[in-house]
Amino acid sequence: MIEFINIEKTYTSKQESFHALKNINLTINDHEILGVVGYSGAGKSTLIGLINKLIESTKGDVLIDGVSIHDLKQEDLNRMRYDLSMIFQHFNLVGNLTVYDNIKLALSIKKYPKEKIEKRIDEVLDLVGLLDKKHRYPKALSGGEKQRVGIARAIANHPKYLLCDEATSALDQKTAYEIVSLLKDIHEKTNLTIIFISHQIEIVKDLCDRVVVMDKGSIIEDQPTKSLFIDPKEDTTKKLIKQVIDEPVHLKDKHYYELIYAHDNVDDKILSSMVKTFDVDVNIVYAKTLSIHKELIGYLYIELFGSQIDDALTYLKSKEIKVRLYV
Numbered sequence: 001m002i003e004f005i006n007i008e009k010t011y012t013s014k015q016e017s018f019h020a021l022k023n024i025n026l027t028i029n030d031h032e033i034l035g036v037v038g039y040s041g042a043g044k045s046t047l048i049g050l051i052n053k054l055i056e057s058t059k060g061d062v063l064i065d066g067v068s069i070h071d072l073k074q075e076d077l078n079r080m081r082y083d084l085s086m087i088f089q090h091f092n093l094v095g096n097l098t099v100y101d102n103i104k105l106a107l108s109i110k111k112y113p114k115e116k117i118e119k120r121i122d123e124v125l126d127l128v129g130l131l132d133k134k135h136r137y138p139k140a141l142s143g144g145e146k147q148r149v150g151i152a153r154a155i156a157n158h159p160k161y162l163l164c165d166e167a168t169s170a171l172d173q174k175t176a177y178e179i180v181s182l183l184k185d186i187h188e189k190t191n192l193t194i195i196f197i198s199h200q201i202e203i204v205k206d207l208c209d210r211v212v213v214m215d216k217g218s219i220i221e222d223q224p225t226k227s228l229f230i231d232p233k234e235d236t237t238k239k240l241i242k243q244v245i246d247e248p249v250h251l252k253d254k255h256y257y258e259l260i261y262a263h264d265n266v267d268d269k270i271l272s273s274m275v276k277t278f279d280v281d282v283n284i285v286y287a288k289t290l291s292i293h294k295e296l297i298g299y300l301y302i303e304l305f306g307s308q309i310d311d312a313l314t315y316l317k318s319k320e321i322k323v324r325l326y327v
């Protein structure tokens with residue numbers, strides 16, 4: 001478990017000081033896949049840097065499995081870092097070492113038992129599907145393959161935590177989704193906790209169990225992924241989610257209602273029984289479903305006409321549908 005307690009971070013230089021993290025309180029539970037999303041400059045990388053103490057907080061504490069990282073001696077900090085592996089946007093492989101030697105170097109630094117290194121490298125390369133490329137140099141690999149090596153290198157010593165900073169942002173969408181499947185597969189087979197920082201909400205939606213939204217150094221929202229998409233509270237979250245809903249522009253000048261609902265909660269006849277029960281007419285202008293971990297969320301945009309619109313809306317809300325008016 002990783003806990004951030006009352007964290008503040010101010011970057012100071014001779015010229016300026018910048019308040020990058022504000023009153024951060026967050027618990028990351030064992031074996032969850034936590035997404036951290038937010039626009040550029042929100043403080044995501046600063047947050048992840050505090051975990052392995054590459055960045056020092058100005059105030060507050062970070063506890064890893066109950067131990068404060070602030071008071072650790074260098075030697076104990078190094079040992080704790082064995083449990084905290086990282087993958088990066090630009091992979092950070094050592095260019096003049098082969099795939100095999102890149103992983104070997106990481107295992108040696110983390111003091112993995114020498115006699116087990118070779119077997120372990122084969123195991124992780126098999127897991128990421130690159131056993132046949134173990135003697136290649138990074139320049140002879142595609143971006144997706146480089147990130148597979150990055151992942152193999154990160155998990156080789158069986159760490160508890162995998163910190164991912166924009167790990168799929170340099171890849172095309174198809175390759176990014178392949179990396180997502182690989183991370184899910186590894187997560188299922190091991191006890192790994194994954195912290196996945198990204199501005200790609202569509203990737204986070206498919207990978208993460210829970211999502212934290214950051215804005216200007218603060219955590220503004222923290223919800224299970226499905227709830228976040230059904231009931232986003234903050235404008236920044238709504239804007240981020242809109243990236244995957246593609247609300248059509250022709251709705252711009254109309255009064256319409258957005259209905260968001262979990263498919264399993266709602267039966268198909270709701271709209272027709274609403275129309276039969278109340279004096280209202282419906283015009284469906286746009287509809288979309290999103291899948292989140294194999295569950296479907298419906299987004300329906302409708303216009304309503306008639307004398308009993310408020311009653312009809314109350315009826316919809318009583319059926320666990322989130323209703324919002326757009327004007």
Ligand SMILES: Nc1ncnc2c1ncn2[C@@H]1O[C@H](COP(=O)(O)OP(=O)(O)OP(=O)(O)O)[C@@H](O)[C@H]1O
Binds near residue numbers: 018020039040046199
């Ligand atoms: N070393 C530094 N000195 C001064 N300011 C910094 C430093 N590092 C980061 N910042 C500032 O802190 C804020 C948060 O930066 P951070 O890198 O954590 O954002 P981010 O959410 O990861 O953004 P991105 O999505 O672009 O990677 C930014 O406004 C940035 O300019």
Ligand SMILES: [Mg+2]
Binds near residue numbers: 044045046165
């Ligand atoms: Mg960043």
